[in-house]
Amino acid sequence: MDLINFIGQISCVLFTVAYLVKDIIWLRAISIIGSVGFVIFNYYFPPKPIWLAIHWNSIWVLIHSIHLFILITEKFFVQFSQVERELHDSLLPTLSAAEFKKVLSCSTWRNLRKGDFILKEKDPLCSLMYIHKGSMNVFHGQKKADVLKEGDFIGQLTFVTGEFDSVSSSAVVALEDVRILLWSYEELHKLIDKYVSIRVALLSVLAVNMSGKLSACFLNCKAKRFLEESG
Numbered sequence: 001m002d003l004i005n006f007i008g009q010i011s012c013v014l015f016t017v018a019y020l021v022k023d024i025i026w027l028r029a030i031s032i033i034g035s036v037g038f039v040i041f042n043y044y045f046p047p048k049p050i051w052l053a054i055h056w057n058s059i060w061v062l063i064h065s066i067h068l069f070i071l072i073t074e075k076f077f078v079q080f081s082q083v084e085r086e087l088h089d090s091l092l093p094t095l096s097a098a099e100f101k102k103v104l105s106c107s108t109w110r111n112l113r114k115g116d117f118i119l120k121e122k123d124p125l126c127s128l129m130y131i132h133k134g135s136m137n138v139f140h141g142q143k144k145a146d147v148l149k150e151g152d153f154i155g156q157l158t159f160v161t162g163e164f165d166s167v168s169s170s171a172v173v174a175l176e177d178v179r180i181l182l183w184s185y186e187e188l189h190k191l192i193d194k195y196v197s198i199r200v201a202l203l204s205v206l207a208v209n210m211s212g213k214l215s216a217c218f219l220n221c222k223a224k225r226f227l228e229e230s231g
Helices: 003-020 024-044 051-077 082-090 097-105 156-161 185-194 196-230
Strands: 107-112 117-119 127-133 136-140 143-148 171-174 178-184
Touching: 003 024, 024 051, 051 097, 082 097, 097 107, 097 196, 127 185, 156 185, 156 196, 178 185, 185 196
Parallel strands: none
Antiparallel strands: 107 178, 117 171, 127 178, 136 143, 136 171
16 A cells, blocks of 8 residues: 555544544544545545545635634633632533633622522512522512522523513522622523524523422422321
């Protein structure tokens, strides 16, 4: 097997490997090498250069190179504070550093003291909230309905349904000193409309959080019914 034929075979192997790897940086890097190999193969191996294949592989090299540069820049040059790093790891770990920075860019922090309300009944719902530190009580009327803890969201159902004219049916009050991250519904929807990867990651997290609350509610109701029946 001569050198040019060997380069063609190796290029095919590299493209196969690129489709198998999960890391997007490696996928693009291997694809670049494979396309360069095909450029060399299609120029030297046939009796005449196959310019169609050469041109398209050159374009793919350029596209992959641009995206590879962006990915490497985002991976190694986007800096997080300690709090931001913790948030990234616990809240949206599937997003790249640059993507998570975009999520943080439209957020604001709010600190509450014990006894402070973040929502009262009939208050308009205009923000998605994430409890970073502390816990909160949820009241329906005078009755305590739930306890929200670190990692829970407030207002996620309104955000998912898009009913931004909704009002709160509950009062939410700090059980202790609490730190909350807030996103305006409008600003966050603009962000996820622009970036599909952020939309998928965020909606997945919200779905898991809501399903956990529903499961807990179901178990609590079942336990309450059992106690009532046994009593």
